[in-house]
Amino acid sequence: MDVASIPRFIRNALDRPGSVGIGAFQRVAAQAGAREDRFRDLAELPRPTLDDLADFCAIAREAARRTIDMRPFDVQLVGALALLSGHVAEMATGEGKTLSGAIAAAGHALRGKRVHVISVNDYLARRDAEWMGPFYEALGVSVGWVGQSSTPEERREAYARDVTYASVSEAGFDVLRDRMATSAADLIVPEPSVAVIDEADSVLVDEARVPLVLAGAADPGADAPEAAELVRRLSKGYHYELDEQGRNVFLTTKGTDAVEKALGGINLYESPDELTRINLALHAHALLTRDVDYLVRDGRVQLISQSRGRVATLQRWPDGLQAAVEAKEALPASETGEILDSITVQGLIRRYPEICGMTGTAVAVEEQLREFYGLKVAVIPPNRPCVRVDEPDRVYGTVTDKERALVDEIAKVHEAGRPVLVGTLDVSESERLAEGLRAEGLSCVVLNAKNDAEEAAIIAEAGARGAITVSTQMAGRGTDIRLGEGVAELGGLYVIGAGRHPSSRLDDQLRGRAGRQGDPGGSVFLVSLEDDLIAQHAAGEALPPADQDGVVRHKRAGWIVGHAQRVAEGANLEIHRNTWRYTRLLELQRGQVLEQRDKVLHGESAADALARARPERWKELTESAGEKVLGEAARQIVLYHLDRCWTEYLGFMSDVREGIHLRALGHRLRPLDEFHREAVAAYRRLEDEVARRSVETFENAVITEDGLDPLGTGLARPTSTWTYMVQENPFGDAFDRVLRRLGSTGGGRRRSGEEE
Ligand code: ADP
Numbered sequence: 001m002d003v004a005s006i007p008r009f010i011r012n013a014l015d016r017p018g019s020v021g022i023g024a025f026q027r028v029a030a031q032a033g034a035r036e037d038r039f040r041d042l043a044e045l046p047r048p049t050l051d052d053l054a055d056f057c058a059i060a061r062e063a064a065r066r067t068i069d070m071r072p073f074d075v076q077l078v079g080a081l082a083l084l085s086g087h088v089a090e091m092a093t094g095e096g097k098t099l100s101g102a103i104a105a106a107g108h109a110l111r112g113k114r115v116h117v118i119s120v121n122d123y124l125a126r127r128d129a130e131w132m133g134p135f136y137e138a139l140g141v142s143v144g145w146v147g148q149s150s151t152p153e154e155r156r157e158a159y160a161r162d163v164t165y166a167s168v169s170e171a172g173f174d175v176l177r178d179r180m181a182t183s184a185a186d187l188i189v190p191e192p193s194v195a196v197i198d199e200a201d202s203v204l205v206d207e208a209r210v211p212l213v214l215a216g217a218a219d220p221g222a223d224a225p226e227a228a229e230l231v232r233r234l235s236k237g238y239h240y241e242l243d244e245q246g247r248n249v250f251l252t253t254k255g256t257d258a259v260e261k262a263l264g265g266i267n268l269y270e271s272p273d274e275l276t277r278i279n280l281a282l283h284a285h286a287l288l289t290r291d292v293d294y295l296v297r298d299g300r301v302q303l304i305s306q307s308r309g310r311v312a313t314l315q316r317w318p319d320g321l322q323a324a325v326e327a328k329e330a331l332p333a334s335e336t337g338e339i340l341d342s343i344t345v346q347g348l349i350r351r352y353p354e355i356c357g358m359t360g361t362a363v364a365v366e367e368q369l370r371e372f373y374g375l376k377v378a379v380i381p382p383n384r385p386c387v388r389v390d391e392p393d394r395v396y397g398t399v400t401d402k403e404r405a406l407v408d409e410i411a412k413v414h415e416a417g418r419p420v421l422v423g424t425l426d427v428s429e430s431e432r433l434a435e436g437l438r439a440e441g442l443s444c445v446v447l448n449a450k451n452d453a454e455e456a457a458i459i460a461e462a463g464a465r466g467a468i469t470v471s472t473q474m475a476g477r478g479t480d481i482r483l484g485e486g487v488a489e490l491g492g493l494y495v496i497g498a499g500r501h502p503s504s505r506l507d508d509q510l511r512g513r514a515g516r517q518g519d520p521g522g523s524v525f526l527v528s529l530e531d532d533l534i535a536q537h538a539a540g541e542a543l544p545p546a547d548q549d550g551v552v553r554h555k556r557a558g559w560i561v562g563h564a565q566r567v568a569e570g571a572n573l574e575i576h577r578n579t580w581r582y583t584r585l586l587e588l589q590r591g592q593v594l595e596q597r598d599k600v601l602h603g604e605s606a607a608d609a610l611a612r613a614r615p616e617r618w619k620e621l622t623e624s625a626g627e628k629v630l631g632e633a634a635r636q637i638v639l640y641h642l643d644r645c646w647t648e649y650l651g652f653m654s655d656v657r658e659g660i661h662l663r664a665l666g667h668r669l670r671p672l673d674e675f676h677r678e679a680v681a682a683y684r685r686l687e688d689e690v691a692r693r694s695v696e697t698f699e700n701a702v703i704t705e706d707g708l709d710p711l712g713t714g715l716a717r718p719t720s721t722w723t724y725m726v727q728e729n730p731f732g733d734a735f736d737r738v739l740r741r742l743g744s745t746g747g748g749r750r751r752s753g754e755e756e
Helices: 008-014 023-034 036-040 053-068 074-084 097-110 122-138 152-160 168-178 200-206 224-232 253-262 272-286 319-328 345-350 363-373 399-415 427-439 452-459 504-511 532-537 556-602 605-613 615-625 627-667 671-700 730-741
Strands: 088-090 115-119 143-145 163-167 194-198 211-218 240-242 249-251 294-297 300-305 336-344 354-359 377-379 394-396 420-424 445-447 468-472 493-497 521-528 721-725
Touching: 023 036, 023 053, 023 074, 036 053, 053 074, 053 097, 053 122, 074 088, 074 097, 074 354, 074 377, 088 200, 097 115, 097 122, 097 163, 097 194, 097 354, 115 122, 115 168, 122 143, 122 163, 122 452, 143 152, 152 163, 163 168, 168 211, 168 336, 168 345, 168 721, 194 200, 200 345, 200 354, 200 363, 211 345, 224 272, 224 319, 240 272, 249 253, 249 272, 272 319, 300 319, 336 345, 336 556, 336 627, 345 363, 345 556, 363 377, 363 504, 363 556, 394 399, 394 556, 399 420, 399 427, 399 493, 399 521, 420 427, 427 445, 427 468, 445 452, 452 468, 493 504, 504 521, 521 532, 532 556, 556 605, 556 627, 556 671, 605 615, 605 627, 605 671, 615 627, 627 671
Parallel strands: 088 354, 088 377, 115 163, 115 194, 143 163, 194 354, 394 521, 420 468, 420 493, 445 468, 493 521
Antiparallel strands: 211 336, 211 721, 240 249, 294 300
16 A cells, blocks of 8 residues: 555554654655756756755755765655754665765755764764765865864864764764863864764664763872782682672672781771772673783783774773773783763763764664654665565574584585675674684684774675675674675675674664665574573573574574563663763753853953952952953963862762762662762852862962963863773672662673773
């Protein structure tokens, strides 16, 4: 039945609550099609307005055809219109989201908005900006990109364009660094306006609670080796235990006794510094595994980013955990730092008044997109129907049986020359598999610890005849896999998942690498009942037995796997909600501090305040140093204390969060309420403290006609700063554990970072 012939009220009822109908967009795309000829023969395309969307689409289509040799399909226009209306467009892999996103970004820009296209990584930011460049130019829209190695000047220039492409981390780091500017001329990022987010679910949901951090240099943690040595002597199950999900580790009473004794009879729970140190060492010892969570190369710890499954170059954990892991590996401690400021990805994105995005897997997170961002999903049909064959999971009793089956299956498929792409869950699995294949005389390419550009080039070849590519989840994301000569006749690309992911979206993203644009293709997942997913999230379930050959044919097998995945998804959502509950207030306060900071930076509010507080001194200094110099000195004094007090506030609140559960338990209070009460009170103190310290400094400051002497006045800022992304937060451990004991789910986490 034709969709248009269904009465509207039934169509509305068929729509999922979080989804938007696309009928109106389809009609505009059809109108644009009818006007195609009108623009085909024009020597010069008019600059479109957004008053007539069909005209805009027709002109954009013609511009893309002329400049980048792609005539946008109707579904791409429909996707772009959904983005222009502020939705998340669900479009499958290979449908051409890059072009849809560019049409939408151009549309937003032509409405007079400044647009940031948030891409998955630096490589794609640059590739997409350069690829789409001529298209933008034809529409009179300027475009730029930012990458990790861009200089401040290049960044400022890129952000001055109508459309700027940047990865979420670069965009966030620029916002954080701006936060430390001591002169308005040093600012880099303009006011946020529109964000067009590529791989929207991964940014908005999976990475939402990840903090982006700006840190400044301080002393290295000298005590870490001692703590590492101490925890190395503790035994699992006796001195410490892991929770059922293996995310948290905690000392037992026996363990606490042993540690207290080793530390000279202290009371651990009355020595917060010692407790933190021991917890960090224990976390590094019991939860972080070499070659899974990090590699040791050239005497340095290199993190493996879990969501990307590759070495995150230049990344580090923040202070404590980094030192703990270095001590565990008996490496010298690298420089550590103090957190000057931080913002979560969710907080970063919510700064944009308008948000939209595209991804292959949005419907599964419709609820979160609505809850956290007020976004709705528009499901865009494929240009050509998908004919990929997705086989049911094959379940094995043990990892050994699964891995053997994996090698056999790859060998069988490869025999005919059909290309195989294997998705593994972590680096060590990739390496084991590559070894297994080699033993069978099969050569493969392994992607996991390479840079994005290299990965992209390799993954692009994964559809060639006879190719075997082994890759962790995100390797080469955003790169097209085209089928080689004669591969379609062999059935197209065959994707094998070496285990189901903690979210069905990740499974779907892996599957989606085959069968793009109506290509033939196939997918299957091999799962073992010993996989982490099952062990952690279906722990209480009775597991069906395997047959002689190691295969589990029992009909419960499939259910268990799906069940474990749903439990994992639920746990992740709970962690997301929980983190947001705790960070929301801090981010509101951060916004207020920044508003104040802006006034100091751009105006005379510092001078006014100090002149009012100490009129005598002000008068005296005006005479000796001059009004202009004095105004600038006042600005520097207040900025310094504002930043300093905020840093201290963040540190204080992180301690509060860590200890809150104990206090809340003692007083039968809800931890969150208690946390909020503390935050509100401490924030009020912060405001008073900034004023008090600023006046105090002003009274003693060395100010001459040459200006303020910052060192003489004791206002030294950190000599070096760096930024990183925290993957997960280990400091919540004790806290989350109690939460879980109280019946809610919390989460343990891990940090990783990026250093400059
Ligand atoms: P996605 O991000 O949706 O997976 P991409 O934007 O990477 O897809 O595009 C996939 C491929 O399809 C690219 O190689 C691109 O050149 C091609 N493509 C996209 N749109 C068109 C079009 N309208 N006509 C021809 N090729 C297109």
